[in-house]
Amino acid sequence: MALAKTKAVALFGLNGTLIDVEADISSNLPNFILVGLPDASLSEATSRVRAACTNSGLSLPGRRITVNLSPASVPKRGSSFDLAIAVSVLAASGALNQEAAGEWLHVGELALDGSIRGVNGVLPSLLAAKELGWSRFIVPNENLAEAEVIEEIEVFGFDHLTQVASFHGSDVQPLAAGNEAKINREQQSNQLCYSDVLGQPEVIESMVVAATGGHHLLMVGSPGSGKTMVAERLPSILPRLTAEQAIETAAVESLSGLPAGISFDAPFRAPHHNSSASSLIGGGLSVPRPGLISMAHNGVLFLDEAPEFQQPALEALRQPLEAGEVFISRAAGVARFPARFQLIMAANPCPCGYAWDPTKRCKCVEPVKSRYLNRLSGPLLDRIDISLRVNNVPKAMQKERGPVSSQLRERVTAARDFGAARLAKTPWRLNAQVPGAYLRRQWKPNGNATAALDKALERGLLSMRGYDRCIRLAYSIADLEQVASPTAEHIARAMYLRGTELG
Ligand SMILES: [Zn+2]
Structure with missing residues (x-):
């Protein structure tokens, strides 16, 4: 009986759980079984892994292979476990170094020819695993860029199962990825102006x-x-x-x-x-x-x-x-x-x-x-x-x-920096987030800057909510001019921006 283990991660929303992927090879009749709450697409991993290994010159033993994903209570889905399953099985069969395989967390889908395909959610998966204390990762090369933004981890990107096997000490000849087109993942900066x-x-x-x-x-x-x-x-x-x-x-x-x-x-x-x-x-x-x-x-x-x-x-x-x-x-x-x-x-x-x-x-x-x-x-x-x-x-x-736009962005950034000192003492980061009651209590503009607003409120031309909205806006206008307390002009401009079309 041979046993080997590696790590994977199961994601739910943005939360992750570390998963032990444990392969056991026994001398029973040839079979390949996956246990531990896999969904339908994950259950198909056995055929993908078998084909990927065979087509990569990494043949699986003709015996009974059982792969256990634990904890079993955590639902697991999709194809991102393929690589971890293949690595655990190959390690159990002695095709690669068991100890090396156990030190890394693997994420990736396998194509039938052994190519490693990119998967969704690599960045949140690694962030979650890092949070849980894991720091060594192997991911699809396609997803390497997103993984590399995380600091204080070790991460490698590979295109083909043979490259991963070779990395873990197998003497298989590392192949390049198949002819799947590479997608250009570089995002263009916003060009609009x-x-x-x-x-x-x-x-x-x-x-x-x-x-x-x-x-x-x-x-x-x-x-x-x-x-x-x-x-x-x-x-x-x-x-x-x-x-x-x-x-x-x-x-x-x-x-x-x-x-x-x-x-x-x-x-x-x-x-x-x-x-x-x-x-x-x-x-x-x-x-x-x-x-x-x-x-x-x-x-x-x-x-x-x-x-x-x-x-x-x-x-x-x-x-x-x-x-x-x-x-x-x-x-x-x-x-x-x-x-x-x-x-x-x-x-x-x-x-x-x-x-x-x-x-x-x-x-x-x-x-x-x-x-x-x-x-x-x-x-x-x-x-x-x-x-x-x-x-x-x-x-x-x-x-x-x-x-x-670049000049406007400079003005906006300077105004936000100016307002940041005032907001630093509050739970909010932007003027729009400050609630009305707090505005009236703590941020009442100096002197009689609010005279026009007070009058409109008295006459019923303005609701309390509209009043607060004007003060909130007046602070943003004052921040743009780097003035600490909004003046009557700032408030007049705010009343205009608040609009009357919709009350
Ligand atoms: Zn019309």
């Missing part, structure tokens, strides 16, 4: 305020007024992500099967208005998968034509907007995904889009027309600090280019 936007200086300046305080924003305007162009350039002026944020965001992307790579640009996600609630907030059958809001974590979620989204999808955003995270419950447990994003919504003023356009005729009838924007539910609008009306650019201004 506000200088491409013509004649919308005020709207762009409002985006600068939104970027400074992390304020959620709504734009209402006719088709062709440039709402989408303005929104998709927001990441170009947001501060670059910290290493920690970039890894956090990449871990979610890795899990969702996107080409993983580390980018220091804030992510931008723009789901279509047909998107289901589960594609937005996350779902999956037995295994939770992150939704688009988690893929927008540390970045921007843009809902174009927001009133066209299904009501359940819009409603589903409320809780994550409040909490900055989302919980997905499945039979096997509850997974938590981060979801702290900046919400940007765009809407036409009416279903046909031309209610405000002097050059075109609106074809909508009442009451459909006046009710259109009400489709955006109150609780969602309560989270919106800035509400902008975006007009079509007059002919005379159509040659006026916007400012260069």
Whole structure:
């Protein structure tokens, strides 16, 4: 009887469990059995591993092979255990060094020819394993870039099973990977720039305020007024992500099967208005998968034509907007995904889009027309600090280019640095996160800067919530000018940005 062991990791959401992969070869009739709660796709690992070994010149013994994945209580799924299973079996059969095999954690899917294929979730798997005290990893070469961002671990990337076997002391000839096309995983930096936007200086300046305080924003305007162009350039002026944020965001992307790579640009996600609630907030059958809001974590979620989204999808955003995270419950447990994003919504003023356009005729009838924007539910609008009306650019201004994004980003970064000292004493990191009661108690602007606001509140022209929103915005405007306490002018500008279209 021969026994050998190596490590793998099982992932649930972003949480991982170290798995012992233990192979036992006994002299019974030839068979290959996998035990320890594998799902259907993992059960097929036996045929993949057998074919991969045979086609690599690493033949398996013609005896009974049992591979046990423990702890058995942890559900395991997918093909990422293939490599660990193959290594444990080859070690048990004496084809490679047992001790060497046991010192490494293996992640990777095997193709029938022995090539090692990339898998989803390598970054969160390794982060979780590192957390549990493991530090030596072998991963698919395709996933090496995402694994290499983790500090204080040893990690190697391989293309073929024979390379791993050779690494663990086998004398097999290491082969190169098969002819599977290599995917270019290098992510391009965000190339968009506000200088491409013509004649919308005020709207762009409002985006600068939104970027400074992390304020959620709504734009209402006719088709062709440039709402989408303005929104998709927001990441170009947001501060670059910290290493920690970039890894956090990449871990979610890795899990969702996107080409993983580390980018220091804030992510931008723009789901279509047909998107289901589960594609937005996350779902999956037995295994939770992150939704688009988690893929927008540390970045921007843009809902174009927001009133066209299904009501359940819009409603589903409320809780994550409040909490900055989302919980997905499945039979096997509850997974938590981060979801702290900046919400940007765009809407036409009416279903046909031309209610405000002097050059075109609106074809909508009442009451459909006046009710259109009400489709955006109150609780969602309560989270919106800035509400902008975006007009079509007059002919005379159509040659006026916007400012260069890199310069705007410098202003935003400087303003955030300025505000950071004030926020450092609080649990919040951005002005938009500061609750109203705290604003009124601790951050009341000096002197009679709030005179106009107080009057509007007294006369019932402004709700308490609207009042707080103005103070919150005024702080972002003051931070941009590096002024410690907002002045009456800052508050007046905030009242304008708060908008009146939607109360
Ligand atoms: Zn219309």
